Amino acid sequence: MTEIETRLRELAVETTDPRGEQLWVIPLTGLQQIACETGLSRREVEIAALREHVLPARYMRNLGTVGWEGQLALLQSTVGIVGAGGLGGWIIEGLARMGVGHLIIIDGDVFEENNLNRQALCMERDLGRSKAELARQRIAEVNAAVEVVVHQVQVDEAQMVQLLRGANVLVDALDALPTRLALQRAALRLSVPLVHGAIAGYVGQVMTIFPGDPGLLELYGERVPERGIEAQWGNPAATPMMIAAWEIQEVVKLLTGRGEPLRHRLLFMDSETGTIDVLQV
Amino acid sequence: MRVTVKLYATLRRYRPEIPSGAGLSLDVPSGTTVSQIVEQLAIPDGVALVAMVNDKVQKLDYVLADGDTLSLFPPVAGGN
Numbered sequence: 102m103t104e105i106e107t108r109l110r111e112l113a114v115e116t117t118d119p120r121g122e123q124l125w126v127i128p129l130t131g132l133q134q135i136a137c138e139t140g141l142s143r144r145e146v147e148i149a150a151l152r153e154h155v156l157p158a159r160y161m162r163n164l165g166t167v168g169w170e171g172q173l174a175l176l177q178s179t180v181g182i183v184g185a186g187g188l189g190g191w192i193i194e195g196l197a198r199m200g201v202g203h204l205i206i207i208d209g210d211v212f213e214e215n216n217l218n219r220q221a222l223c224m225e226r227d228l229g230r231s232k233a234e235l236a237r238q239r240i241a242e243v244n245a246a247v248e249v250v251v252h253q254v255q256v257d258e259a260q261m262v263q264l265l266r267g268a269n270v271l272v273d274a275l276d277a278l279p280t281r282l283a284l285q286r287a288a289l290r291l292s293v294p295l296v297h298g299a300i301a302g303y304v305g306q307v308m309t310i311f312p313g314d315p316g317l318l319e320l321y322g323e324r325v326p327e328r329g330i331e332a333q334w335g336n337p338a339a340t341p342m343m344i345a346a347w348e349i350q351e352v353v354k355l356l357t358g359r360g361e362p363l364r365h366r367l368l369f370m371d372s373e374t375g376t377i378d379v380l381q382v
Numbered sequence: 383m384r385v386t387v388k389l390y391a392t393l394r395r396y397r398p399e400i401p402s403g404a405g406l407s408l409d410v411p412s413g414t415t416v417s418q419i420v421e422q423l424a425i426p427d428g429v430a431l432v433a434m435v436n437d438k439v440q441k442l443d444y445v446l447a448d449g450d451t452l453s454l455f456p457p458v459a460g461g462n
Contacts (some may be wrong), residue, residue, distance in 0.1 A: 186462035210462075276462035299458040304391040306458050319439050320432050321457060330392045331460030341461070369455060371391050374402040378390070380437045380453070 105149050108135050113155045118164065126158045132246075143246040144202050148176050159244070160200055171357035172200060176246070178356045179203035181265035183256070183284055184274030185232040186210065187336055188298055190221030191345035192274055192352075193236050197244045199353055204240065204247060205268055208232040209255035219338045261287035270355050272348055273297045276331075278321060285310060285317050294355055294362070298348040302334025303373035305344035308382060309351050309362040319382050320367070343370065383412050383448035387419060390455045396425045405451060417442040419452060430457045 112131030118124055127150055136146045147157050151173045156164065160172050167175065180201050182189055185208035196204060210232050216223040222235045233251035240247050252264050261284060265271060271288045273295060275281050281297065288295035288310065295310045297317060310316035347368065354360040367380045386405035389397055400406045410419065416433045420442070425431070433440050434453040446452065 184461055188461045216462075274461050276460055278457065278459045281459070298461065300460045301456070301458045302392070304456070304458055322441075330456040330458060334392065336460050336462070369390065373391075376402065378437075378453070380434050380439070382439055 105135060105139055105141070105146075106153055108138065109150050109153050109155045113150075118161065120165075125155045126161060127155050128158050132157055142248070144176060144248055147200070147246050148173065148202075151176070157200075157246075163199060167199075167353065167357045167359065171353075171359060174357050175200050175353070176202040178270070179205065179268045180270050180272060180352055180356075181205040181207070181268035182272045182274055183207045183261065183265075183280075184276065185222060185236045186216065186274065186276065187219050187341035188300065188345045188348065189232075189272075189274030190223070190236070191342055192272055192348050193240065194221050194243060195345065195349035196352060197240045197247045199349070200244060200246065201352070201356070202246070202248060203250075203267075205250045205252070205265055206233050206236045207252045207254065207256055207261070207264060208236070209253055219336055219341050258283040258287050258290075262290050265291060268293060270352050271295045272352060273299075274345075274348075278317070282317055282321075288312065296348045296351040296355070298344045300336060300340045300344050301331035302337070303340060304330070304334070304369075304371050305340050306367055306369045307344055307347040307351065307363055308367045309355065309364050311364055314365065315382065340372065343372065383414075383446075384409055385414070385419070385446050385449070386451040387423065388451065388453045389423075390453060391458075392456045393425065393429075393431060393454050396423055410446070412448070414446050415442065416440060416444045416446065416452060419446070420454070425454075431455060432457060 113125040113127040116126050132146050136143050211229050212223045212227045222239050231253045233253040237249050237251045240249050289312045292312050297308045299306050367382045369378045388405045432455045435450050
């Protein structure tokens with residue numbers, strides 16, 4: 102037995118999960134201690150623990166949906182998120198809590214006062230500060246095992262390809278259609294799936310686009326309007342949460358190989374009338 | 383021929399008499415296109431929309447068939 106295996110066994114405790122099964126779990130303090138002793142990163146310690154069938158206690162409620170293999174896959178994955186505002190803030194929070202091992206976050210903006218009604222990362226003290234940088238700070242507080250790279254820049258297609266290389270999945274948390282089409286082209290060039298989400302007022306939509314799928318081109322063609330109806334309808338607090346939640350779940354399904362992604366299907370939600378339609382695309 | 387038209391989200395304001403979730407049944411001449419229906423509904427020119435016929439995206443010059451359901455959606459592009 103290696104040193105790390107020995108320490109994992111020493112610091113883990115046997116417990117009963119909600120289904121009544123016995124399992125070994127290791128608390129946060131144990132993970133921190135092993136990282137400190139071995140010089141490994143927190144992410145590496147968590148991966149070593151899962152391989153020994155010792156579950157970091159923080160992921161106990163993930164187990165029923167993603168399983169041991171799924172949790173390991175999440176920790177070994179890289180997700181690129183473009184936008185850290187209304188959708189991006191919640192998506193970053195959710196993916197960090199699920200335990201996605203690497204996040205690449207791109208956002209060139211700083212927080213403004215009109216962001217406070219809906220953006221998860223925006224606090225009163227943060228007005229004028231970089232969204233990307235605050236995303237990094239939030240992730241460190243939520244899950245220090247997650248390794249983060251942030252880019253505080255406005256990006257075009259070529260820069261997206263350059264900065265998002267190595268990602269297994271890309272996530273659309275943008276706010277304009279032309280940039281979304283650039284992101285779809287970047288995802289095609291990187292041969293990775295893209296989870297698309299967009300919001301306006303009470304309305305939102307989600308779709309997962311695999312390389313070569315028509316995706317947003319099918320919906321809007323090459324001549325897309327810059328803005329949709331959100332210009333008139335605004336963005337209340339709840340809509341970005343709802344669509345971000347769907348996007349998080351799509352990413353988790355793609356990374357763990359569980360479930361059925363919304364591929365060739367556009368989920369269109371109107372929370373004003375309480376209707377959800379799933380349309381073939 | 384008869385087609386059913388459904389309006390979603392902000393497009394509902396152009397025909398507020400249609401109950402949400404329900405369709406409007408229209409009698410139209412054969413050969414009618416999606417854009418002719420949009421015109422008939424008095425949706426102003428230049429209002430951006432996505433047209434789906436029987437849950438599949440189609441262009442505005444698509445020729446409808448008897449029994450088709452046409453769904454019209456606004457483009458949604460926010461996220462910030």
